[in-house]
Structure formats: structure tokens, C-alpha cells
Amino acid sequence: MNTEPDTRQSSLFQTSWQRSWAALGLTPPADLQQRLLAAYAQPQRHYHTQQHLTECLTHFDAVWQQAQRPGEVAMALWFHDAIYDIKAQDNELRSAQWAVQALKNSGATDEICQRVHALIMATCHTAPPTEASIEADAKLLVDIDLAILGASPARFAEYDAQVAAEYAWVPRLVYRFKRKQVLQSFLQRDAIYATPHFHQLLEAQARRNLSQT
Known part of the structure; x- marks a missing residue:
């Protein structure tokens, strides 16, 4: 069996995870990454999976330097489809709430939490991002999504x-x-x-x- 893609994916996840939290100057809960990856592997998912997360993180890797606050963009990418109930209308909101709780538990400021929340909500794709404090990063995030x-x-x-x-x-x-x-x-x-x-x-x-x- 060829396990090379899984190895590359695992390496990407580890590198991105460590880089993202380091950019925020925070330390995540020990089990958080595993919980997120388990969420992306739920059986009701076919597109909103670890494959999609991998593609998003790979694209962001190429434009990391273009982000105003790259740690926040990365965190939004990790969490943007964390909750995915195929019949629900509030997946982005619940994903954003999970991200905020995780960030608060890790000591993030209210400002970081608010911006990450807004970034995740931008992936609803209902309108182009316009909130001044996150506009540039939100455009980058939405383009990646x-x-x-x-x-x-x-x-x-x-x-x-x-x-x-x-x-x-x-x-x-x-x-x-x-x-x-x-x-x-x-x-x-x-x-x-x-x-x-x-x-x-x-x-x-x-x-x-x-x-x-």
C-alpha cells in the first residue's frame, strides 16, 4: 500500500498546526488537533473532509506572507468547517463558537477571538467581506475556501x-x-x-x- 499521501498530509497538519499557534503566541489544548481532525473525518462528510482542509492549508502555505495576521487566518481555516451537520443552517456559526472557546481556553485576547469568529463567518459566502478589521485577511481566506x-x-x-x-x-x-x-x-x-x-x-x-x- 502506498502511504505517501497520508504521510504528506500528516506532515502538513503538524507543520501548519504548530506554525499557526506559534504565530498567535499561544499553546493549544493537547487534544484539540486530534478532535478537529476527527470532526473532519466524520462519515456524513464527503467534501468537507480532511482533503478539503489539506487543500486549504496548502493554498495558505503559499500566501502566508500576504496575510495581515497569518495565525488568525490559519486558525480560521482549521475551524471553518469544524462543525458540519448536513441539514443544519448554522454550521459556520457553531464552528466559529468552537474556535472562540478553544482560543479563550488557550489565553487568546478578546480581539483575536472576535477576528477569528468574523473570519470563519465570512466563509458563509453570503457577501464579500467588508469589516475593516479583517477585510484583507477575510478576502484571502474566502479565496482559499x-x-x-x-x-x-x-x-x-x-x-x-x-x-x-x-x-x-x-x-x-x-x-x-x-x-x-x-x-x-x-x-x-x-x-x-x-x-x-x-x-x-x-x-x-x-x-x-x-x-x-
């Missing part, structure tokens, strides 16, 4: 199938209609990606992918 739209055609097709599997409980006609609405809403934006790095890297491919849906 949406990077999958600009993935290779094969990965995008896999992603589309994974999301469909998470919504298998929804009648197919309803799902296909709603899903097309969501994806087309991104295509109708003047720009899918708000940061120069991701716009240059992924915008054209994302539009090609979305135009096929």
Missing part, C-alpha cells in the same frame, strides 16, 4: 460529486436546481477571487469549470 472552483477539471468533477453525496437526502431535481443556482451565482460575479494571487492563478479555470455546470 473557493479555490476548489478553480481546480483541475478532474478535481472539480470530484468535488461536484462529493457535494452531491453530502446532499443525497435532497430530491435530485431540487438539488440540481439549487446547486446550479449556487454555482451560477459565482459565475455572475465580476470577479470570483478578490485577491490578485488567486485571481491570476484560478479565475480563468474557475470560469471554465463553472460554465460546464
Whole structure:
């Protein structure tokens, strides 16, 4: 059996985790990373998994220096899909609340907690981030979360199938209609990606992918 991908993933998780908390000047609870990884491995997940977390952390690794507060962005990435109930409407909120509690338990200031909470809530994708204190970092975070739209055609097709599997409980006609609405809403934006790095890297491919849906 080839375990190389698992080894790379494990190495990424450890490096990112240590770097993120060091950037905040904090020490996490000993079991927190394992609890988070267990959450991302829950059986109801097909897209919002450790694979998605890995892809997000890999993208962030390439733009770490562009973040205003990289430790906070990293923490938001680690927690942004920590809670994922396929029929719930408040996953981001509950994920943000978990992050805040973990940060408070580790001695984070109220300001850090508030900014990480706001960053996670930006991944609802209901509107472009505008809160001044987190705007630049939120744009970076949202672009990372949406990077999958600009993935290779094969990965995008896999992603589309994974999301469909998470919504298998929804009648197919309803799902296909709603899903097309969501994806087309991104295509109708003047720009899918708000940061120069991701716009240059992924915008054209994302539009090609979305135009096929």
C-alpha cells in the first residue's frame, strides 16, 4: 500500500498546526488537533473532509506572507468547517463558537477571538467581506475556501460529486436546481477571487469549470 499521501498530509497538519499557534503566541489544548481532525473525518462528510482542509492549508502555505495576521487566518481555516451537520443552517456559526472557546481556553485576547469568529463567518459566502478589521485577511481566506472552483477539471468533477453525496437526502431535481443556482451565482460575479494571487492563478479555470455546470 502506498502511504505517501497520508504521510504528506500528516506532515502538513503538524507543520501548519504548530506554525499557526506559534504565530498567535499561544499553546493549544493537547487534544484539540486530534478532535478537529476527527470532526473532519466524520462519515456524513464527503467534501468537507480532511482533503478539503489539506487543500486549504496548502493554498495558505503559499500566501502566508500576504496575510495581515497569518495565525488568525490559519486558525480560521482549521475551524471553518469544524462543525458540519448536513441539514443544519448554522454550521459556520457553531464552528466559529468552537474556535472562540478553544482560543479563550488557550489565553487568546478578546480581539483575536472576535477576528477569528468574523473570519470563519465570512466563509458563509453570503457577501464579500467588508469589516475593516479583517477585510484583507477575510478576502484571502474566502479565496482559499473557493479555490476548489478553480481546480483541475478532474478535481472539480470530484468535488461536484462529493457535494452531491453530502446532499443525497435532497430530491435530485431540487438539488440540481439549487446547486446550479449556487454555482451560477459565482459565475455572475465580476470577479470570483478578490485577491490578485488567486485571481491570476484560478479565475480563468474557475470560469471554465463553472460554465460546464
